[in-house]
Amino acid sequence: MLELKQLYKPFGKGAAAALSIGSLTIPTGEIVGVLGLNGAGKTSLLKAIVGLGELQEGEVSWRGRPVQEQYGEVAYITEEGSFPPHMNASEYADFLADFYPKFNRERYERLMKFFELDEYVRMGKMSRGQRARMEICAGFSKGAKLILMDEPFLGKDVFARRDFLKLMVTSLQEDETFLITTHLVDEIEHVIDRALIIHQGAIRADVYMEQLQEGGKRLESLLAEVVGHDGERYRRFLSGPSD
Template sequence: MIQLSFVTKLYNSNNFGLVIEELEIPTGEIVGVLGANGSGKTTFLKSVMGLGELKRGEVLIAGKPVMEQYHNIAFITEEGSYLSHLTPLMYGEFLSVFFPKFNMEKYIKLLKYFDINTKNKIRTFSKGQKSKVEICAGFSKGAKYILLDEPFLGKDMFTRQDFLKMMISILRTDETILISSHFVNEIENIIDRALIFERGRIQGDYYIDDLREEGKELSEVMKTISGYQENKYQNAMKLI
């Protein structure tokens, strides 16, 4: 279980980046971390990962401080943690040294799945290819908690679909997944729960099955929370 208690993170001393009083994410849930740009999604994921100092509060992973659970966490981000001067194979060998549960065979199979050339240096890859290397490495670490921050950026529709199919097929039953994405319609069918952020706070916490029983769509709920105005563009056009 992931637990956050009275977590507060500040930017520039005064600006709140994240405020969460209480949040629990049970083991095995796939949770969508949703919201507009600047709503606090990445800050939330980094806080769970233990990146950056909190002003106050506590984050526990399976009842222990995050620093004691690094071996059980994989953080897959657009920024990438790969070493660009290495080839994917060399990078895998590097990870094998630092992550005892790293599965090299699985890593190579995932690289082949995404048609990644294993012998060229990562720095020669496109942005999308680098992101795929990051995903392959993240899912091969044997982590129980997998955090994905916008894993679909730089990927076409078919690659996104393939990634989701791959992710579901290789997951065990004990992984907890937190996935941040703007492609709400594409992940809605694979997540169990949605956390909707606005201005650094969780303004919506919904289980997808509950929304379906109520006849609601996740995208519509997000529009309501964000205050999105369907006809705003029409008013703007009148001023032109």
């Protein structure tokens, strides 16, 4: 399982915390959505898990050992991309195979075909959406058991997103764990097992989707409630100043 204990990361001297997590445990095999407004701390949480960005306090462990000692077990997929722009996809596969002993080239090539990517186009010449797909191909092929995805749907059209979600769910193995940050609440609602809602650097809600659905509640409603969103605000604005 993934365990986080007493994580604390400040924005800066005298500023509010960018991240403050008392305790969090995620069992192996779960798909967890990490939701919240822009700047809530979603990306900071994923970076803290993989050891990017300095934590002032806290511990992160995967299967009882520090994550930093198990980089071969972790894949961090981000829209920014982590690949050398001068390489094409075939050269990148060679590069990954040197660093990840469990790299599965067959899976990588199948994903390339699924996303209709040309293995001989240099990645620096690819569109934003193509680079995002490349990140997924690489991340899903490293042989990692802990997969973190930061806004994996950016740069994808609605059909590509749906295909990716189906692919993710059907390809999930029992010993793989996913954490996904996204703003697309409606699309992720029926895919994830559990939702974490982060607001102002802290986890304000932690709920399993089965429990939420049994209570007759939608994930978007819970998110709005946690962040204090006023759905009628625009109506008051349009109606003009009150007397």
